[in-house]
Amino acid sequence: MNSNMLSMIQMTQIILTEMAARGRGVIINISPEAGRQPSPFLALYGATTAFMNSFSRSVALEYQSSGVIIQTLTPLVVSSNMSQMPPRKFLVKSSDDFVREALDTVGISNFSWGCFLHSVHSLLLWPLTSNFKFIILILMFFNSRFRAFRGS
Numbered sequence: 001m002n003s004n005m006l007s008m009i010q011m012t013q014i015i016l017t018e019m020a021a022r023g024r025g026v027i028i029n030i031s032p033e034a035g036r037q038p039s040p041f042l043a044l045y046g047a048t049t050a051f052m053n054s055f056s057r058s059v060a061l062e063y064q065s066s067g068v069i070i071q072t073l074t075p076l077v078v079s080s081n082m083s084q085m086p087p088r089k090f091l092v093k094s095s096d097d098f099v100r101e102a103l104d105t106v107g108i109s110n111f112s113w114g115c116f117l118h119s120v121h122s123l124l125l126w127p128l129t130s131n132f133k134f135i136i137l138i139l140m141f142f143n144s145r146f147r148a149f150r151g152s
Contacts, residue, residue, distance in 0.1 A: 004048035005055075012059060016068065023067035026106060029056040030073045033113075033122060060110035069107050073114040076121060093117065 008029060019025025031052035039046025053072055060070035078098045093101075093115055102114035113119040 004045075005051050008052060008055065012055075016059070016063065019068045020063060020066040025068045027056075027068065027070045028073060028102075028106065029071070030075065031056060033074050033076050033118075036074070057111060064110070070110060071106055072111050073102055073105075074111070074122075075102075075114045076118045 012027065015025070016027065019027070029052060032049050036050070036053070037046075053074060056070060056072040060072070063070060075093075075098060077092045079092055079094045098115055101116065102112065105112040105114065113122055
């Protein structure tokens with residue numbers, strides 16, 4: 001909670017007042033896609049990322065006329081030390097490529113997935129993944145069919 005919520009609030013409080021007084025500035029908050037849907041076994045992580053997304057987007061609306069750009073980036077998987085995913089896998093961007101594309105979106109919208117590939121992926125999968133109960137039902141259905149198939 002400290003790293004995802006409290007540090008973001010404190011840093012925003014520290015710099016936002018001066019940026020608004022100058023009439024310009026950019027704040028980019030990164031809130032992983034995990035906060036947009038239930039995250040079983042990662043409930044606290046999912047909840048704190050949902051907070052980050054909501055907080056950042058709300059503050060962006062509050063300060064939209066101040067000249068300060070506040071943007072939320074909601075990436076999927078980016079190759080980094082934390083994810084330990086190689087950038088060559090499908091839909092996994094290298095951190096350098098992701099940052100390059102994400103910086104091109106600053107000032108266009110207060111919300112972005114950061115790169116074109118992640119936005120397409122998220123928009124295509126959101127109708128399925130947004131309803132967690134639907135996914136559980138599908139998994140249960142296929143599990144029962146698989147058991148029936150193996151039993152025959």
